[in-house]
Structure formats: C-alpha cells, structure tokens
Amino acid sequence: MTIKVGDPLPDASFTTMSADGPSRLSTAAIFAGRKVVLFAVPGAFTPTCHMKHLPGFIARADEIKARGVDTIACVSVNDVFVMDAWARSTGAGDKILFLADGNGDFARAIGMDVDSSGFGMGLRSKRYAMIVEDGRVGALNVEPARGQAVESGADKLLEFL
Numbered sequence: 001m002t003i004k005v006g007d008p009l010p011d012a013s014f015t016t017m018s019a020d021g022p023s024r025l026s027t028a029a030i031f032a033g034r035k036v037v038l039f040a041v042p043g044a045f046t047p048t049c050h051m052k053h054l055p056g057f058i059a060r061a062d063e064i065k066a067r068g069v070d071t072i073a074c075v076s077v078n079d080v081f082v083m084d085a086w087a088r089s090t091g092a093g094d095k096i097l098f099l100a101d102g103n104g105d106f107a108r109a110i111g112m113d114v115d116s117s118g119f120g121m122g123l124r125s126k127r128y129a130m131i132v133e134d135g136r137v138g139a140l141n142v143e144p145a146r147g148q149a150v151e152s153g154a155d156k157l158l159e160f161l
Contacts, residue, residue: 002111008136010109014075014099017084025099027106031135034070037161039129039152040112043121044078044086053127054090056154061095064154067161069131073097077104077113077124101125112142129157 003009009027016023030036041053057064057072064072072095076083080100087098107113107125116124127143129152139160143152150156 003137003140005137005140009132010106012101012106012109014101014106015080015083016097016099017080017087022080027135030071030073030097030099031132033134035068035134036071036073036132037064037069037129037157038073038075038132039157040107040125040127041074041076042114042116042124042127044076044082045089050086050090053149053153054086054092054096056149058090058092058095060154060158064158064161067158069161071097073099075099075101075106075125077101077107128152129154131157131160 009031011027013024013026016025039053039057054074057074061072074096078100079102083098083100087096101107104113104123104125112126112128114124114126127149129141130137131139141151141156143149
C-alpha cells in the first residue's frame with residue numbers, strides 16, 4: 001500500500017556517511033519531533049536527479065528552512081558511498097542530508113518502489129517529495145512522469161510550507 005497524507009512513516013533505517021564512515025540512522029532519529037522535507041530520487045548522478053531535482057533543493061534550502069523546516073533530506077536506492085560521492089560532488093554541504101536506502105527497504109515499505117530493470121537499474125524509488133511533521137506525512141507530491149522534477153521539486157514544495 002502506498003503511503004498517504006496523515007500516515008506515519010514506518011520504522012526503517014538509512015545509511016549516511018559520517019566522519020567515522022558509514023553510519024545508520026533510524027526514521028525516529030530523523031523525523032521524531034521535527035519538521036523534515038524528504039525528497040526521493042531514482043538514482044544519484046542520473047540526469048534528472050542530478051541536473052533538475054537536487055539543484056532546486058540546494059538553491060532554495062535557506063528559504064525552505066526559514067519556513068520552519070529542521071532538515072532537508074534526499075533519499076535514493078543507492079549505496080552510502082555513491083550518496084556520499086554525490087553529496088560531495090554537488091557541494092551540498094550541510095544543506096541536504098543524504099540518505100542511502102541501499103536495498104530499497106524504505107521505498108518498498110512506503111509503496112514507492114518501482115522496477116527500473118528495463119533501464120538496467122533494478123529496484124528504485126519513485127520520484128517524490130514530502131513534508132513530514134513529527135513522523136507523519138503532512139504533504140506528498142509524487143512525480144507523474146519519468147524525467148521530470150516539477151511536482152516533487154523545491155518550488156512546488158515551497159507552496160505547501
């Protein structure tokens with residue numbers, strides 16, 4: 001079943017890169033008692049994700065956070081090393097928290113998994129953006145078409161903040 005507005009996020013964990021190497025973060029650690037913008041991309045470094053989706057959140061991070069958002073997080077079904085390389089290559093710094101959902105467990109748990117094996121990418125996540133308040137989905141925009149980052153982009157999400 002696909003997650004919807006009002007639903008709590010399921011218990012899950014992500015991997016992030018810390019100064020000491022890969023580190024696990026739970027949904028509770030990221031979302032409990034906080035307002036978080038979470039956006040998902042099908043793959044780090046892929047054209048739409050790299051050139052259209054992520055740049056908007058980096059550019060508008062200060063404006064998003066000025067509207068009461070504690071964290072802006074990007075999740076992808078990639079390993080932590082790819083996500084770390086992507087974060088460093090974009091210069092996102094501390095504006096975006098990069099979350100690796102390496103096996104796609106979170107994507108499956110919220111019903112946002114998609115089979116991209118036709119493109120040689122295996123299981124991936126749909127492109128979406130959500131506002132999560134204290135662990136519950138407050139707004140959710142799922143991108144309706146491949147290769148676009150309009151409904152799930154930073155500009156559109158700002159309309160809901």
